[in-house]
Amino acid sequence: FYPVAITTEEQGKRGLTKYQRNRRTTVLELIRWTMSVEQGGVLLKILLCIFLVFRINTTMRRYYRLTAVCLGLLCVILLAAITVLWVKFNNLTVQRDQLQTSYTNLTIERDQLQTSYTSLTIERDQLQTSYTSLTIERDQLQTSYTSLTTERDQLQTSYTSLTTERDQLQTNNDNMKNEMGQLQKEMETLQKKLSELEQKQRSFYYISTEKKSWTESRKDCKERGADLVIINSREEQEFISKAFGSSEAWIGLTDTEEEGVWKWVDNSRLTTVFWWTGEPNDHGGNEDCAITGYKGAGSERLSTWADYPCDHPVVGICEKRI
Ligand SMILES: [Ca+2]
Numbered sequence: 215f216y217p218v219a220i221t222t223e224e225q226g227k228r229g230l231t232k233y234q235r236n237r238r239t240t241v242l243e244l245i246r247w248t249m250s251v252e253q254g255g256v257l258l259k260i261l262l263c264i265f266l267v268f269r270i271n272t273t274m275r276r277y278y279r280l281t282a283v284c285l286g287l288l289c290v291i292l293l294a295a296i297t298v299l300w301v302k303f304n305n306l307t308v309q310r311d312q313l314q315t316s317y318t319n320l321t322i323e324r325d326q327l328q329t330s331y332t333s334l335t336i337e338r339d340q341l342q343t344s345y346t347s348l349t350i351e352r353d354q355l356q357t358s359y360t361s362l363t364t365e366r367d368q369l370q371t372s373y374t375s376l377t378t379e380r381d382q383l384q385t386n387n388d389n390m391k392n393e394m395g396q397l398q399k400e401m402e403t404l405q406k407k408l409s410e411l412e413q414k415q416r417s418f419y420y421i422s423t424e425k426k427s428w429t430e431s432r433k434d435c436k437e438r439g440a441d442l443v444i445i446n447s448r449e450e451q452e453f454i455s456k457a458f459g460s461s462e463a464w465i466g467l468t469d470t471e472e473e474g475v476w477k478w479v480d481n482s483r484l485t486t487v488f489w490w491t492g493e494p495n496d497h498g499g500n501e502d503c504a505i506t507g508y509k510g511a512g513s514e515r516l517s518t519w520a521d522y523p524c525d526h527p528v529v530g531i532c533e534k535r536i
């Protein structure tokens with residue numbers, strides 16, 4: 215009986231609880247006690263063996279049920295684990311598909327970015343080239359600008375000096391014009407005086423004694439190789455007044471051709487006039503010939519001209535130039 219007891223004790227140590235091991239220990243101790251108390255009792259030993267076999271079978275059945283229960287639990291756990299793993303597998307498949315799609319999209323985007331990068335690189339190179347050429351043009355323009363600025367400054371300086379010279383020349387020109395004007399006036403005065411002197415020295419005067427019309431008096435003068443007097447200057451008027459001022463006498467002045475436009479008999483311009491106050495008045499619309507020595511002038515000996523009707527009978531003063 216010892217080998218059986220030992221085997222049972224080892225199994226108890228391997229698979230039973232502490233309580234069961236204590237019970238087994240108690241049975242073995244009882245067997246040992248029985249063996250020790252009733253040495254040689256065969257029947258008791260057989261009964262004890264049957265009891266022990268029965269007891270061992272009962273224990274084994276309990277082990278089987280426990281094992282079945284454990285196996286059931288293991289199946290349930292295994293099934294749950296398989297279910298969980300299946301769900302995880304499905305999730306991972308979906309995630310893998312999504313990742314595959316994302317990978318495809320990323321690949322497309324990468325290709326597009328690569329294309330864009332290539333285009334941008336080309337554009338960058340073109341821009342770099344353009345920048346280089348523009349830089350060169352800018353430098354050339356800068357150089358041109360500098361030279362133009364220098365030329366402009368030189369031209370400005372030349373312009374300033376030319377302006378100054380022009381102003382000086384303008385001033386000199388004005389001064390010379392003034393001087394020339396004064397000289398011109400002096401020359402005209404001298405020419406006038408010279409002309410008067412020549413007129414005085416080169417004319418003979420004659421006064422008729424018979425009173426006639428302006429036309430008849432002029433005719434008498436012409437018959438003498440002369441003409442009615444033309445008074446060209448103050449000196450000549452003074453001379454005429456002094457010589458013939460006691461009589462009203464025709465002079466060679468008429469506005470017969472155009473009323474109010476007085477002309478000398480040689481058609482020269484009337485420049486110096488010696489009309490009496492209020493004359494010429496074309497009295498009655500019929501006074502177109504001029505006299506000197508007008509009686510109405512009284513003591514006035516210089517401005518003694520007046521217009522008379524041309525057929526009015528007065529003497530005439532002739533002038534013959536030599
Ligand atoms: Ca004269």
Ligand SMILES: [Ca+2]
Nearest residue numbers: 469496501502
């Ligand atoms: Ca008149």
Ligand SMILES: [Ca+2]
Nearest residue numbers: 495496501521
């Ligand atoms: Ca008159």
